[in-house]
Amino acid sequence: MKALILVGGFGTRLRPLTLSFPKPLVDFANKPMILHQIEALEAIGVSEVVLAINYQPEVMLNFLKDLEAKLGIKITCSQETEPLGTAGPLALARDKLIDDSGEPFFVLNSDVISEYPLKEMIAFHKHHGREASIMVTKVDEPSKYGVVVMEESTGEVEKFVEKPKLFVGNKINAGIYLLNPSVLDRIELRPTSIEKEVFPKIAAEKRLYAMVLPGFWMDVGQPRDYITGLRLYLDSLKKKSPSKLAAGSHIVGNVIVDETVKIGEGCLIGPDVAIGSGCVVESGVRLSRYTVMRGVRIKKHACISSSIIGWHSTVGQWARLENMTILGEDVHVCDEIYSNGGVVLPHKEIKSNIWKPEIVM
Amino acid sequence: MGSTDERVVAVIMVGGPTKGTRFRPLSLNIPKPLFPLAGQPMVHHPISACKKIPNLAQIFLIGFYDEREFALYVSSISNELRVPVRYLREDKPHGSAGGLYNFRDLIMEDSPSHIFLLNCDVCCSFPLPEMLESHRRYGGMGTILVIKVSAESANQFGELVADPATNELLHYTEKPETFVSDRINCGVYIFTPDIFTAIQGVSTQRKDRANLRRLSSFDALDSTTRNLPTDFVRLDQDILSPLAGKKQFYTYETMDFWEQIKTPGMSLKCSALYLAQFRFTSPNLLASGDGTKSAAISGDVYIHPSAKVHPTAKIGPNVSISANARIGAGARLISCIILDDVEIKENAVVIHAIVGWKSSIGRWSRVQASGDYNAKLGITILGEAVSVEDEVVVVNSIVLPNKTLNVSVQEEIIL
Numbered sequence: 001m002k003a004l005i006l007v008g009g010f011g012t013r014l015r016p017l018t019l020s021f022p023k024p025l026v027d028f029a030n031k032p033m034i035l036h037q038i039e040a041l042e043a044i045g046v047s048e049v050v051l052a053i054n055y056q057p058e059v060m061l062n063f064l065k066d067l068e069a070k071l072g073i074k075i076t077c078s079q080e081t082e083p084l085g086t087a088g089p090l091a092l093a094r095d096k097l098i099d100d101s102g103e104p105f106f107v108l109n110s111d112v113i114s115e116y117p118l119k120e121m122i123a124f125h126k127h128h129g130r131e132a133s134i135m136v137t138k139v140d141e142p143s144k145y146g147v148v149v150m151e152e153s154t155g156e157v158e159k160f161v162e163k164p165k166l167f168v169g170n171k172i173n174a175g176i177y178l179l180n181p182s183v184l185d186r187i188e189l190r191p192t193s194i195e196k197e198v199f200p201k202i203a204a205e206k207r208l209y210a211m212v213l214p215g216f217w218m219d220v221g222q223p224r225d226y227i228t229g230l231r232l233y234l235d236s237l238k239k240k241s242p243s244k245l246a247a248g249s250h251i252v253g254n255v256i257v258d259e260t261v262k263i264g265e266g267c268l269i270g271p272d273v274a275i276g277s278g279c280v281v282e283s284g285v286r287l288s289r290y291t292v293m294r295g296v297r298i299k300k301h302a303c304i305s306s307s308i309i310g311w312h313s314t315v316g317q318w319a320r321l322e323n324m325t326i327l328g329e330d331v332h333v334c335d336e337i338y339s340n341g342g343v344v345l346p347h348k349e350i351k352s353n354i355w356k357p358e359i360v361m
Numbered sequence: 362m363g364s365t366d367e368r369v370v371a372v373i374m375v376g377g378p379t380k381g382t383r384f385r386p387l388s389l390n391i392p393k394p395l396f397p398l399a400g401q402p403m404v405h406h407p408i409s410a411c412k413k414i415p416n417l418a419q420i421f422l423i424g425f426y427d428e429r430e431f432a433l434y435v436s437s438i439s440n441e442l443r444v445p446v447r448y449l450r451e452d453k454p455h456g457s458a459g460g461l462y463n464f465r466d467l468i469m470e471d472s473p474s475h476i477f478l479l480n481c482d483v484c485c486s487f488p489l490p491e492m493l494e495s496h497r498r499y500g501g502m503g504t505i506l507v508i509k510v511s512a513e514s515a516n517q518f519g520e521l522v523a524d525p526a527t528n529e530l531l532h533y534t535e536k537p538e539t540f541v542s543d544r545i546n547c548g549v550y551i552f553t554p555d556i557f558t559a560i561q562g563v564s565t566q567r568k569d570r571a572n573l574r575r576l577s578s579f580d581a582l583d584s585t586t587r588n589l590p591t592d593f594v595r596l597d598q599d600i601l602s603p604l605a606g607k608k609q610f611y612t613y614e615t616m617d618f619w620e621q622i623k624t625p626g627m628s629l630k631c632s633a634l635y636l637a638q639f640r641f642t643s644p645n646l647l648a649s650g651d652g653t654k655s656a657a658i659s660g661d662v663y664i665h666p667s668a669k670v671h672p673t674a675k676i677g678p679n680v681s682i683s684a685n686a687r688i689g690a691g692a693r694l695i696s697c698i699i700l701d702d703v704e705i706k707e708n709a710v711v712i713h714a715i716v717g718w719k720s721s722i723g724r725w726s727r728v729q730a731s732g733d734y735n736a737k738l739g740i741t742i743l744g745e746a747v748s749v750e751d752e753v754v755v756v757n758s759i760v761l762p763n764k765t766l767n768v769s770v771q772e773e774i775i776l
Contacts, residue, residue, distance in 0.1 A: 010762075010763040012761065012762075012763055012764055012776065015761065015776035016776065019389070330379075343776065345382070345385065347379040347382060348382055359774040359776060361382065361385040361386065361759070361774065
């Protein structure tokens with residue numbers, strides 16, 4: 001079975017992190033984002049994954065070579081020379097996705113983190129036996145998104161409504177699709193939107209079905225959602241494989257810590273914290289609701305909450321970072337500094353306090 | 362007069378990537394020395410000035426950037442100017458004088474009698490042949506280009522005191538807290554080869570002190586240099602300051618313009634200064650037009666030959682338009698730098714801004730700033746491939762590459 005992951009874009013909303021790495025390679029819960037999706041696909045027996053990319057292909061390709069060897073799944077790239085929207089990349093990768101088996105193929109959006117119930121989706125698709133299945137998820141504010149109006153009992157999709165002003169439903173497109181190869185015949189090789197052009201046509205023929213996604217869903221394309229997504233992911237991990245979470249008297253709530261991390265005495269870590277490989281957390285440190293990428297050093301007595309710290313940065317003694325402080329790669333916060341929502345670009349030293357949210361270039 | 366086989370070399374310090382974060386966001390896409398001012402890369406201006414030095418044998422660019430970033434430029438400028446230009450990469454910081462010393466064998470390859478040292482991010486008229494003549498008359502180890510500035514701003518720089526009769530450097534101090542002098546160091550120097558002996562002397566002295574420290578824990582030793590490696594030698598604090606008043610260094614004062622190009626805002630100001638200089642040195646480089654067959658030009662304007670400007674547009678003063686840019690009908694550009702492949706659509710207005718490569722400015726949109734070169738958001742900067750949609754207003758803002766603006770913004774940095 002095959003799959004396509006839509007990687008696309010420059011990831012500008014995840015800057016400054018994406019100034020150092022392309023978005024799919026930014027770590028989420030200690031793993032590059034795209035690895036979450038590739039592992040979920042490999043687990044249900046997908047043999048080949050095609051990445052539709054248009055930005056920094058060399059960086060991606062290097063990463064993938066290492067990965068292919070480790071995972072035993074074939075990974076290829078389909079590179080857009082011009083942005084092709086959300087459907088065009090499928091046409092571009094057509095030859096890679098179709099084989100003689102006639103099996104359906106998955107399409108995933110790389111910004112999405114969820115539980116990936118892909119086996120259940122295959123069963124759902126076989127059961128209705130039509131052309132395409134999509135996952136939908138229930139949200140509180142549907143008018144921010146594209147709403148999928150569907151028949152609740154069968155899942156048959158009636159129509160798509162983009163950012164509706166009146167309530168038409170509370171299920172939105174979760175960005176996970178299972179499509180029969182015949183869908184590719186509907187897509188031309190040009191910038192095309194799958195929600196606006198392709199799916200509505202299939203829905204009109206009553207051949208599109210939607211499955212409500214069990215478990216959590218998050219579009220982690222921007223820092224605030226990234227931190228919320230971490231909380232949801234760790235919650236889910238606690239239910240499924242609690243052994244992966246850290247434990248100890250210094251741990252509160254759900255915390256994931258890479259095995260190479262050193263943590264000092266008298267720390268209090270959690271809830272909802274992820275600490276990447278090679279990090280050093282000195283004694284007396286308080287961390288909550290926060291992610292730190294690989295190779296970071298947090299010095300003694302520092303206190304950090306609701307923040308993201310980029311690769312190889314350091315946080316000084318008694319420093320306090322909170323309220324969506326985002327540090328890019330190689331940022332060094334001096335001792336005793338306070339940052340309230342500072343967003344700092346890579347290779348900077350922070351010597352003075354940041355009193356209110358601001359961008360430091 | 363020097364003898365005809367007295368060769369001269371020039372060394373231009375170009376800095377490196379992680380050092381100058383003040384030039385962001387433009388430095389996210391291009392090394393600062395290659396950013397264009399008045400239509401030419403920043404480093405091109407000191408290089409062209411070097412070309413005027415009689416008996417110039419070689420030009421060296423020294424910096425921390427990867428060789429690849431300069432390979433193309435260096436080979437094309439060597440061909441164009443018919444003088445060998447080489448880029449040398451420093452593997453680690455050696456200080457402003459240590460860097461020169463680090464490459465002394467290459468610099469002294471042709472046994473030059475004089476060595477010019479220039480900083481790439483200095484914007485001035487580079488009166489190098491005049492400096493050489495004066496230096497020969499003074500007969501010292503080095504001559505420093507100086508300029509008079511306002512007393513209030515002098516303490517941002519190195520302040521010098523010179524003997525009014527002999528021009529000898531009597532005193533030098535870097536960024537002093539109290540007023541010393543209103544003459545400051547422009548970052549352009551000429552030396553004789555014995556400068557290398559002086560630099561080596563500083564290294565040796567520091568090494569001896571370090572050895573002494575190991576033998577006895579004597580805390581009275583100079584704490585400011587305690588942590589510097591022995592081969593890290595700063596020109597200002599370690600050479601000029603101690604040797605001032607010893608008949609070794611002299612000063613040459615310029616009455617022309619001088620600025621440091623540290624921020625994107627300053628690059629716009631310096632582009633205007635160089636455009637004004639073209640009016641005297643190479644007026645054929647400037648554009649002209651009256652709005653009939655070609656666009657109306659006001660003041661100093663540079664337009665690359667491959668750029669297309671609609672005849673109903675009005676351009677200037679102080680505008681520089683790079684290769685393949687397209688300026689649509691009825692557009693108005695004032696005090697801006699338009700980089701390669703930019704498209705400015707009909708009736709758009711751009712004032713006090715830098716528009717990045719491949720960006721697109723929509724119809725009736727307005728990209729503007731207060732024009733305060735020193736304020737953080739005083740010049741609007743659009744990074745590479747930014748798209749400003751029709752009728753959108755962008756004021757006093759900085760936009761990072763690859764963004765699309767479909768709503769108006771003021772006083773914002775958009776990542």
